[in-house]
Each structure stands twice: as C-alpha cells, then as structure tokens.
Amino acid sequence: xxxxxxxxxxEKLKKSYSKRVKDAIDLTLSTIPRIDLEHAxxxxxxxxxxxxxxxxxxxxxxxxxxxxKKTIYINPDELLVGNISKGVxxxxxxxxxxxxxxxxxxxxxxxxxxxREFDKLIIPDETRKELRNVIIPFFKKHSYQNLVLNELMEDxxxxxxxxxxxxxxxxxxxxxxxxxxxxxxxxxxxxKVLQIGLKGIREEVLWHKEKxxxxxxxxxxxxxxxxxxxxxxxxxxxxxxxxxxxxxAKEQAEVEKDEKRKQELLEIxxxxxxxxxxxxxxxHEALQSVFMIYVIMFCDVRNVSNxxxxxxxxxxxxxxxxxxxxKTMSRESALELMELxxxxxxxxxxxxxxxNTSTQMGFALATQINIGGxxxxxxxxxxxxxxxxxxAEEQVGLQHPDIGIRxxxxxxxxxxxxxxxxxxxxxxxxxxxFDKKEMECLKVAYPxxxxxxxxxxxxxxxxxxxxxxxTMCHSYCSIINVPKVLELTIHNGKCALTGEQLGPQxxxxxxxxxxxxxxxxxxxxxxxxxxxxxxxxxxxxxAQADHMHAxxxxxxxxxxxxxxxxxxxxxxxxxxxxIWYAGLAHAADSLSAVDTLVYKEKNIEWDQLLDALKNxxxxxxxxxxxxxxxxxxxxNDDDYADSFAAYVMDVWxxxxxxxxxxxxLLPRYGGKYVCSSIVSSSPTALGGITxxxxxxxxxxxxxxxxxxxxxxxxxxxxxxxxxxxVKLPIHRNALGNCLNQRISPQLVExxxxxxxxxxxxxxxxxxxxxxxxxxxxxxDILRDAMVHPEKHKGLLVRVASYNANxxxxxxxxxxxxIRRNEQTSW
Numbered sequence: 001x002x003x004x005x006x007x008x009x010x011e012k013l014k015k016s017y018s019k020r021v022k023d024a025i026d027l028t029l030s031t032i033p034r035i036d037l038e039h040a041x042x043x044x045x046x047x048x049x050x051x052x053x054x055x056x057x058x059x060x061x062x063x064x065x066x067x068x069k070k071t072i073y074i075n076p077d078e079l080l081v082g083n084i085s086k087g088v089x090x091x092x093x094x095x096x097x098x099x100x101x102x103x104x105x106x107x108x109x110x111x112x113x114x115x116r117e118f119d120k121l122i123i124p125d126e127t128r129k130e131l132r133n134v135i136i137p138f139f140k141k142h143s144y145q146n147l148v149l150n151e152l153m154e155d156x157x158x159x160x161x162x163x164x165x166x167x168x169x170x171x172x173x174x175x176x177x178x179x180x181x182x183x184x185x186x187x188x189x190x191x192k193v194l195q196i197g198l199k200g201i202r203e204e205v206l207w208h209k210e211k212x213x214x215x216x217x218x219x220x221x222x223x224x225x226x227x228x229x230x231x232x233x234x235x236x237x238x239x240x241x242x243x244x245x246x247x248x249a250k251e252q253a254e255v256e257k258d259e260k261r262k263q264e265l266l267e268i269x270x271x272x273x274x275x276x277x278x279x280x281x282x283x284h285e286a287l288q289s290v291f292m293i294y295v296i297m298f299c300d301v302r303n304v305s306n307x308x309x310x311x312x313x314x315x316x317x318x319x320x321x322x323x324x325x326x327k328t329m330s331r332e333s334a335l336e337l338m339e340l341x342x343x344x345x346x347x348x349x350x351x352x353x354x355x356n357t358s359t360q361m362g363f364a365l366a367t368q369i370n371i372g373g374x375x376x377x378x379x380x381x382x383x384x385x386x387x388x389x390x391x392a393e394e395q396v397g398l399q400h401p402d403i404g405i406r407x408x409x410x411x412x413x414x415x416x417x418x419x420x421x422x423x424x425x426x427x428x429x430x431x432x433x434f435d436k437k438e439m440e441c442l443k444v445a446y447p448x449x450x451x452x453x454x455x456x457x458x459x460x461x462x463x464x465x466x467x468x469x470x471t472m473c474h475s476y477c478s479i480i481n482v483p484k485v486l487e488l489t490i491h492n493g494k495c496a497l498t499g500e501q502l503g504p505q506x507x508x509x510x511x512x513x514x515x516x517x518x519x520x521x522x523x524x525x526x527x528x529x530x531x532x533x534x535x536x537x538x539x540x541x542x543a544q545a546d547h548m549h550a551x552x553x554x555x556x557x558x559x560x561x562x563x564x565x566x567x568x569x570x571x572x573x574x575x576x577x578x579i580w581y582a583g584l585a586h587a588a589d590s591l592s593a594v595d596t597l598v599y600k601e602k603n604i605e606w607d608q609l610l611d612a613l614k615n616x617x618x619x620x621x622x623x624x625x626x627x628x629x630x631x632x633x634x635x636n637d638d639d640y641a642d643s644f645a646a647y648v649m650d651v652w653x654x655x656x657x658x659x660x661x662x663x664x665l666l667p668r669y670g671g672k673y674v675c676s677s678i679v680s681s682s683p684t685a686l687g688g689i690t691x692x693x694x695x696x697x698x699x700x701x702x703x704x705x706x707x708x709x710x711x712x713x714x715x716x717x718x719x720x721x722x723x724x725x726v727k728l729p730i731h732r733n734a735l736g737n738c739l740n741q742r743i744s745p746q747l748v749e750x751x752x753x754x755x756x757x758x759x760x761x762x763x764x765x766x767x768x769x770x771x772x773x774x775x776x777x778x779x780d781i782l783r784d785a786m787v788h789p790e791k792h793k794g795l796l797v798r799v800a801s802y803n804a805n806x807x808x809x810x811x812x813x814x815x816x817x818i819r820r821n822e823q824t825s826w
Contacts, residue, residue, distance in 0.1 A: 030793075040135050046058060073087070078268075079340055080287060080288055095138070119362065157536050184578070188297060189468070209225065224563075230549065234551045237552075297552065298348070302350070310370050319388070335392060362804020376456050398796075408765070438459075445735075462678040470572060470574050472572035478533045479686070480533065480652075481582050481690060506524045515595045526652070530655040553567060580678050581652050588645035589633050591694075636716045641724075649728050674735040707739050708741070722769055773798050
C-alpha cells in the first residue's frame with residue numbers, strides 16, 4: 001500500500017468550482033482578522049441618550065441603530081450578500097461586554113491580539129488610540145463584567161469559579177464563559193421565516209400585543225408590552241437592513257459596465273427587497289433569506305454556535321420547485337450558490353479574551369448544518385439537498401460551518417459512503433450522529449416529548465443536541481476539570497502546583513483503607529465544586545435576564561411571542577444550562593492505577609505515589625512506566641478499565657442531578673442543568689493547571705479530549721475504542737457526547753477501504769454510539785504546517801469537539817493533536 005497523506009488526497013480532488021467561488025475562498029483565507037468598532041459607537045449613542053425605558057427596548061434600539069448605521073458592502077461577483085461587521089473577517093467590538101478584558105490585554109507583551117500565540121488580529125495604531133482614548137474610558141463606567149463579578153457575585157464564589165479574575169487560576173472550574181457573551185446556543189426557526197417571512201411574524205407579534213393591551217388585569221402587562229414593542233422595533237430594523245442591500249445592489253448595477261454582472265446585481269436587489277420580509281419562493285431567495293437572518297441574528301447577540309438546524313429539510317421544497325419542477329436553475333448553479341453560502345459563513349470572526357480563547361482557539365464559531373437522519377414519521381430524511389451540501393462541502397472545505405450527518409437504522413449506505421468520501425479528505429468533517437442514542441439522551445432532557453418530536457432533534461455547536469426552536473440552550477456555561485478534582489482528592493483539597501488549599505479537606509489518602517473510601521472522597525470533592533459552579537451560573541444567568549435581552553432572536557424561537565417574554569428571561573418553553581467535563585480518560589486511568597497498584601496488587605504505598613506525584617515523577621521513572629504500562633487503560637475494550645470511565649461519568653451525572661434538585665442553585669426563571677463530554681480546546685489549557693496524575697501523566701501535559709482515550713492509550717484500534725465508549729452511561733448526558741478518532745490516511749485509500757469505513761460507521765450505529773468524528777491526516781503534514789504555516793492556509797483539523805485551521809492553534813495544541821494515537825487498522 002502506498003503512503004498516503006491528506007495533501008495527496010487534496011491534490012487528487014478535482015476542484016470544479018467556478019472562478020467566483022475560488023475568488024471568494026482566496027479572499028477569505030488571505031484576509032487577516034481585524035477589530036471593528038462600529039458597534040461600540042452605536043452603544044455609546046444609545047447610552048448617552050439616557051432615556052428612561054425598559055432594558056429590552058434599549059437593547060432593541062441599539063440593535064436597530066446598528067443595522068441602520070453599520071457599513072455594508074457587496075464583494076465583487078457575490079451572489080449572496082450580508083455582512084456582520086464592516087469588512088471580511090472583522091470582529092465586532094461590543095463595549096459593555098469586552099471593555100475589561102481589552103483594557104487588560106491590549107498592549108500586553110503576551111496577550112495582545114496582534115502577538116498572542118493563537119487567534120491573532122490586526123489592530124492598527126489608529127484603532128489602538130480609539131480604544132485607549134475613547135472606547136475603554138467610556139465603557140469602564142458601563143462594564144457588564146464589573147457588574148456581574150464585583151457587584152452581584154459573592155467574592156468567594158468568584159474566586160472559586162472564574163479563573164480569568166481569580167487570585168488562584170488553578171481552580172478546576174472555568175465558569176466565566178457567559179460573562180462576555182449574551183446568550184447561549186440557538187437554532188432559529190428558519191423554516192418559519194421562509195414560509196411566512198418577517199412580516200408574517202410581525203403580524204403574530206402585533207396580534208399578541210393588541211390582545212394584551214385589551215386585558216386590564218393581566219400580570220406583568222407592561223413588561224410584556226415592552227417585549228412586544230422591542231420585537232416590533234427589531235423586526236422593522238431587520239427588514240430595513242435587507243433593503244439597504246437591495247438599494248446598494250441597484251446602485252452598483254446602475255454603474256456596472258458588464259451586462260452579466262449588471263443583471264446579477266439587479267437580481268440581488270430584487271431578492272433583498274423581497275426576503276426575508278416576505279416568504280421565499282425560489283432556491284436563490286431561500287438561501288439569501290436564511291443567510292440574511294443568520295447575519296442579522298449575529299448583530300442581535302454576541303454568541304457562537306448559532307446553528308442552521310436541519311438545513312436539508314427546510315430547504316428541499318425550494319430546491320424541488322426551482323431545480324426539479326420549474327427547471328429555472330440548473331443543479332450546477334444551485335451548487336455554486338450553496339458553495340458561496342458556505343464560504344460566506346467564514347467571513348466574520350468573534351473577539352474572545354485570552355483565557356476563553358485558550359479553551360476554544362482557532363476562531364471558533366461552532367456553527368453547524370445538520371443533514372440526513374429521519375423524518376418525524378420515522379422515514380429516511382435524506383434528499384437532494386443532503387447530497388448537495390456534501391458536494392459543496394467537498395469543494396469548499398473551509399472551517400465553517402461544521403456538517404453533522406445524522407444516521408439511523410434506515411439510512412442508505414450510499415449516503416453514508418458519500419459522507420465518508422468527504423471525511424477522508426482530512427478536514428475533520430463531517431461528523432456522525434446516531435439517532436437511537438441521541439434520542440435516548442434527549443429523553444432525559446425532554447421526558448414528556450413524543451417520539452415524533454425526538455426524531456426532529458438538531459445538533460449545534462460542538463455536539464450539543466436538543467429539540468429545535470422550543471429550547472434556549474445555554475450550553476457553554478462552565479467546564480469542570482475532572483482530573484484536577486481528582487488531583488485535589490489525592491492531596492486533601494490542596495493544589496499540587498501551588499500548595500494552596502482550594503477544595504474541601506476530604507482526607508489524607510494514606511487514611512483511606514479501601515478504594516471505596518478514596519472514591520467517596522472524590523465524589524465529595526466533585527459535588528462541592530459542582531455546587532459552586534451552579535451558584536456562579538445562577539448569578540450570571542440572572543444578570544443576563546436583567547440586562548442582555550435579544551428581542552430579534554426571541555421572535556425566531558418558540559415561546560417568547562406567546563409568553564411576551566425575551567428568551568434571555570426564560571421565554572422559550574425549555575431552558576437549559578450546559579456544564580462540560582474535561583479529562584474523562586485521564587481521571588479514569590488514574591483511578592484504575594490507584595485501584596490496581598495501591599489497593600489490589602499492593603505494589604506501591606500511598607506515600608511513595610504521593611512523593612512521585614509531588615516531584616512530577618522525577619526519580620520515579622520505573623514507577624511511572626508501571627502506572628503507564630502495567631495497568632489496563634480505557635479505550636481497549638477492557639471491562640475493568642472501562643468501568644472507571646463509566647464511574648467518572650456517573651459521578652458527574654449524579655452531581656448534575658444534585659444541583660438540579662436545589663431550586664436556589666437554578667436561575668430564577670427555572671430550567672435545568674445538562675451535561676456533556678464536549679471540551680473545545682480546553683484539554684490543552686486545563687492541562688496546564690493540572691498536576692501530575694497516577695496514570696503517569698506529568699504536570700502541564702494536555703488532558704484527554706472529549707470521551708476519547710488518553711493520548712496513546714488506545715492500542716487495539718478504533719473498533720476497541722468504540723466498544724469501550726458504548727459502555728459509558730452516555731444516556732445520562734442530556735446534552736450529548738463526543739468521541740474523536742485519528743486514523744491513518746492509508747486506511748481510506750481505495751474503494752474497498754471506503755467500504756470498510758462505511759461498515760465501521762454502521763457498526764457505530766448498531767453498537768448504539770452517540771457521535772464520532774475523525775482526523776484523517778498524516779503526522780508529516782501536521783509537522784510541516786508547524787514549520788511552514790504559510791504553505792498550509794486552510795489546513796483543517798478536528799481539535800476536540802470542533803474543527804479549526806491548524807495554523808491558528810498554538811504550539812501546545814498542535815503538538816497535542818499530533819500526539820494522539822494514529823490508528824492504522826480497524
């Protein structure tokens with residue numbers, strides 16, 4: 001078998017896209033991100049008005065003024081239009097959310113955006129002056145972070161849960177993720193917009209508003225009227241925003257000398273005057289409507305992971321009418337529009353602080369398109385658009401959006417094969433979700449939901465799954481470093497790196513006469529930290545409910561219009577708060593090492609192990625090798641080792657149930673906590689604050705990612721890994737699960753190899769897995785990209801639960817990906 005690497009596969013792929021698509025891709029990849037200050041100036045204008053009005057209306061007016069005043073543009077040869085910021089790959093600056101961390105990081109010798117080791121942005125001198133002399137001084141008096149952390153949150157809770165401001169940044173919690181965003185993950189009801197338009201939704205809002213106005217005894221009457229007024233302001237602003245593009249396109253057409261381009265601009269003008277205000281009728285109108293709603297939504301909220309949902313299901317009627325029935329457009333033209341749609345999704349970035357970026361580096365947006373699966377009646381949902389998305393993804397191959405393939409027992413092998421052909425290109429996508437286990441997890445979150453609704457689930461962000469439109473899923477509230485919790489258990493609540501007492505004193509390990517006593521101490525630590533997380537999240541979500549209204553996004557979800565309540569106040573029918581856990585395998589393998597070597601075989605004493613850990617294994621290499629090689633590890637279909645991974649997941653889920661049982665640990669509007677093994681790029685960052693562990697890991701090394709085995713521990717191939725993974729109590733993870741596998745490009749070289757890959761995916765389905773995703777890329781290519789990043793622009797990898805351009809990652813994260821075991825046989 002010849003040596004194959006991802007570069008070879010890319011060279012074999014015939015790029016059939018048009019010059020228009022190529023130019024759009026080249027523009028996207030060649031543009032270095034910058035900061036856009038236009039939003040901050042609009043915020044200043046609204047604040048300076050100092051009007052006495054409800055916060056939801058103030059937010060709506062900020063949104064409307066931004067859409068009215070922001071720079072818009074149409075790039076040469078574009079057919080789909082809409083921009084979130086004033087230029088390609090500009091990051092909007094939101095003053096009240098970003099002021100504190102920008103004040104701290106700007107001009108810092110390590111954290112400054114132009115020089116930091118990941119997610120770099122250009123900040124010209126003039127922009128720096130504006131930030132220092134105008135923006136930062138103004139917003140220091142209107143800082144949302146200061147409000148939450150210094151006025152609303154107890155000092156003790158802040159110190160134990162927010163490492164970006166804590167005096168002890170080695171705490172196991174990272175619970176400050178929602179302070180610099182203003183809502184959680186969303187999947188908007190694009191189909192509703194396509195069917196009735198924003199004008200139809202406006203009529204719905206107006207009907208509810210007039211009904212409330214006639215009711216003289218209704219509770220919260222004025223508050224509901226304020227919401228409806230904000231919704232109307234937002235809808236009108238969104239309609240006018242699209243019409244700005246209609247006007248711009250017409251103006252460009254009037255001076256355009258090329259007749260073909262002139263007609264294209266006139267068509268853009270016609271479409272933007274119609275959608276998203278009116279229902280769409282054609283494929284082009286539907287794509288433009290969906291993309292414009294996506295753009296406008298990002299002007300309403302500062303957030304990542306706003307997904308496209310079941311794209312092939314709501315877009316198929318327009319493909320059917322335009323391409324198959326009326327035949328007014330060829331499939332090739334429809335494909336070009338789809339390719340341009342995917343490219344446009346990569347033309348904006350978001351600004352994150354240094355600490356948060358280290359947990360999701362690579363300009364993560366985590367937007368996702370779902371295709372395939374089954375209909376609400378249980379039939380195969382794959383259609384022409386499902387294949388069109390894969391064809392477009394194969395050609396474009398940029399970071400966003402992620403592609404989630406839904407697989408169920410009735411999915412045709414042909415569709416699975418087409419997906420694997422795209423995966424083998426080595427970009428880390430698409431990924432595969434398996435309906436049976438997905439729906440089992442969803443039943444935990446939605447115990448009353450009928451089977452028809454469960455079948456209609458969506459996945460967005462990394463692998464977060466929920467029922468669309470009815471759910472406001474704040475899925476990225478916190479990450480807990482489970483190996484750090486284990487480290488604190490081993491050291492009686494003290495940090496191994498600093499010696500500081502971080503957690504409760506749960507006992508010196510020498511006093512534990514059995515593994516059960518040690519596990520009891522671990523559980524006590526876990527529950528203690530989880531309760532602190534819930535206290536912190538509750539403060540943050542209550543603050544959001546008072547200050548961070550999102551009226552435009554609210555009208556695109558189910559519940560807010562009926563209730564007259566913004567999504568950020570609990571307006572949706574379902575509300576959830578996601579808490580992720582990192583380092584599952586390292587924690588499990590460490591527990592099995594303690595059980596085997598200390599309690600079962602009695603090869604070592606606690607004193608010896610503690611000294612080895614305190615010295616980071618220096619002088620104890622023989623013992624380290626024993627811990628690494630003489631104890632079975634999770635990921636090799638060994639029941640003993642796998643039982644500890646299942647135990648860790650159970651303890652986690654038990655602690656989630658514990659905080660869900662305490663009303664004072666939930667936001668005032670209710671909801672529930674949900675959990676997942678999603679970790680973004682946090683294994684690298686969290687590994688840096690975690691001491692040496694009993695499985696042989698040294699301090700500072702990256703943690704295991706998602707529910708994957710520890711680096712290099714999976715020695716029997718991917719089949720053994722999935723057999724280990726399905727033993728976990730994944731059904732208790734209401735938010736889902738994630739499993740990464742890195743396989744050799746040689747495994748997918750021939751048609752016969754692809755057939756084996758298809759069989760492997762079907763085995764994952766039949767064994768009742770939740771999700772799996774792949775890196776199929778050679779080590780040589782990755783190492784060359786570290787040395788010559790300029791030669792590898794657009795080299796995508798699956799970081800953890802999301803994908804990113806390899807060259808946007810820091811060296812530690814790059815090395816972590818390279819160190820993952822490359823499977824060479826099934």
